[in-house]
Amino acid sequence: MHPPVIGLDGDDTLWHSESHFVTTTARMVELLAEWVHTEAAQDHLIAVERRNLARFGYGVKAFTLSMIETAIEVSDARLPASAVQQIIDWSKELMDHPVDLLDGVAATVAELAAGHRLLLVTKGDLLHQESKVARSGLEGHFEGIHIVSEKDPATYRRILDRHGVAPADFVMVGNSVRSDILPVLELGGRAVHVPYEVTWALEHLDEGDLPGEVTRIDRLGDLPALLAAGLP
């Protein structure tokens, strides 16, 4: 039996991402403190992001437009233009932020690549994701890099077809149960969950939602041993 093809998520699986969004959200909350308290500002942002998701998709630009709308709404349109510019400046910082690999990722991906075909499957702004992949230094380890607008079963099906991989020979590894785990199980593939320190509200599912057959590991570095022992 040949080793399974491994799919890896990018944001919050290979490199830090959500933590940068959390930092920026905290700055937005502070900017809006004269109008609204912390929790209300956070909740309002999540509601706006949810409302805008189908139209604007994922990534920094969508997040920025949602932050601006949130700020206008909670301030009852009294927000000064300078605050809007401040939010846009944060989005540029997010875009420019160095790619911080999670601990041990570089070595683990190299080790995985020695024994498996690897696919990177990530979503967000096309240009920003390409830039992050390029700056990660990991690109050469992957047989395919797929930047997608949504991680649903149809998306994974298309990627597996493209590489001639049967779902039964595929293991997806990522931090999001909603995006990395459930759609792959639905296709008949397997998945490994590597939780990140924080999960974006729109990706959030209760712990109880992780199907019983999915293994959870604490860090990507635990994956080679898990694969060597044989996945359920």
Added chain:
Amino acid sequence: MHPPVIGLDGDDTLWHSESHFVTTTARMVELLAEWVHTEAAQDHLIAVERRNLARFGYGVKAFTLSMIETAIEVSDARLPASAVQQIIDWSKELMDHPVDLLDGVAATVAELAAGHRLLLVTKGDLLHQESKVARSGLEGHFEGIHIVSEKDPATYRRILDRHGVAPADFVMVGNSVRSDILPVLELGGRAVHVPYEVTWALEHLDEGDLPGEVTRIDRLGDLPALLAAGLP
């Protein structure tokens, strides 16, 4: 000799796009009329778009962030928040705008597909472009749909490799000399120019920049006859 593989651009080649941006720009100019006259507002927007291009890329979300920055700058940060919301609302209209195919495109693409392998190569927001492709009704005619962040020789090379097509067997057809014509010629492919009614400033090249070996046609409907007669 087998017929060439045809690459088609999306925005302003298959469906109207830039004309919607022009309409929105005109609304922005009107919104800013108390601070700046028409030409200065347009020029400022182009400068901001150029400044933001490497970071924000192409598409409606990048355009929206650049419009907001333009408005803040030309108003010396006196722009009311309601005007910012107005700009964001326009961006939602742009996202939701029905896909208007150029005259004769549906029939021409069907005719081309009967005799050629077709590839769609388009750039912009990933989700928005996917949505436009889906709503165009043309998707089934294409062997491959490629939404890219930049149309440079490396991008075309990757796409042609993916489909096993030699540059000499490829003809790219589109409205932008910079994005659809020159990079393909550089690879050793051929190209046909179909000018659109208006060209975005950042895609603009002088007429004189069209290489002599490139044929220009007035509408996509002229392409089948040109191919039948044999391209230079």
